Amino acid sequence: MRLFDGDKLVLASHNAGKLREIGALLAPFGVEVISAGDLGFDEPEETEDTFAGNARIKAHYAAQKSGLPALSDDSGIMVDALDGAPGVYTADWAETANGRDFPMAMEKVWNLLDAKNAPSPRVARFCCTFCLAWPDGHDEVFEGTVEGHLEWPMRGDLGFGFDPIFVPNGETQTFAEMDPSKKHAMSHRSDAFSKFVKGPFSGRA
Numbered sequence: 576m577r578l579f580d581g582d583k584l585v586l587a588s589h590n591a592g593k594l595r596e597i598g599a600l601l602a603p604f605g606v607e608v609i610s611a612g613d614l615g616f617d618e619p620e621e622t623e624d625t626f627a628g629n630a631r632i633k634a635h636y637a638a639q640k641s642g643l644p645a646l647s648d649d650s651g652i653m654v655d656a657l658d659g660a661p662g663v664y665t666a667d668w669a670e671t672a673n674g675r676d677f678p679m680a681m682e683k684v685w686n687l688l689d690a691k692n693a694p695s696p697r698v699a700r701f702c703c704t705f706c707l708a709w710p711d712g713h714d715e716v717f718e719g720t721v722e723g724h725l726e727w728p729m730r731g732d733l734g735f736g737f738d739p740i741f742v743p744n745g746e747t748q749t750f751a752e753m754d755p756s757k758k759h760a761m762s763h764r765s766d767a768f769s770k771f772v773k774g775p776f777s778g779r780a
């Protein structure tokens with residue numbers, strides 16, 4: 576059974592780090608991948624307050640515009656001592672008048688934890704929700720997480736976003752210090768991807 580007409584999939588993301596990681600996860604499946612940016616699509620507004628809600632907005636927008644199945648990723652970091660913030664608003668916390676500034680956002684998180692005298696380890700998890708939407712309007716959602724804690728100062732220049740302060744359970748390196756293949760073996764994105772593979776891609780590995 577062919578799951579996708581022409582085996583073409585639109586990646587409904589404008590984040591270069593995500594596109595790199597999802598591209599690597601999809602590489603073994605022989606699917607032709609085109610990004611929403613390559614197709615000249617703008618970014619729909621992410622107006623929902625859940626990862627799944629925003630993932631649906633992004634995937635349906637790209638599926639409708641392209642006439643192809645589209646896969647989106649909505650993700651973020653949830654910090655226990657901040658009641659789950661920044662969570663679905665992780666990218667918003669990095670916005671400035673001159674674009675995104677993640678070092679500033681990480682410092683803001685760390686300063687809030689200090690202000691609360693939050694004990695160590697400062698437990699946090701990355702969450703990732705994929706939505707696969709088809710042009711006929713139906714969709715499937717897959718969720719992944721990785722548990723860990725935050726460390727200061729920032730370490731490493733690989734990865735993207737909040738990677739320089741996140742250390743997954745059982746590891747000593749931050750995600751930004753790890754070889755990308757090591758991050759792929761344990762990340763929230765690979766957790767969501769493994770569920771995605773068991774769904775629409777099952778039998779194709």
Ligand SMILES: O=c1nc[nH]c2c1ncn2[C@H]1C[C@H](O)[C@@H](COP(=O)(O)OP(=O)(O)OP(=O)(O)O)O1
Pocket residue numbers: 587588589590593618621633648649650651652665666701734735736737738750762764
């Ligand atoms: O593996 C990760 N390592 C570090 N940081 C991460 C990761 N995964 C998500 N994050 C942070 C940064 C990202 O900017 C935000 C998600 O915001 P989110 O709206 O889902 O993505 P986005 O606006 O960057 O790209 P787009 O919406 O076009 O897919 O959470």
Ligand SMILES: [Mg+2]
Pocket residue numbers: 621666
């Ligand atoms: Mg976004």
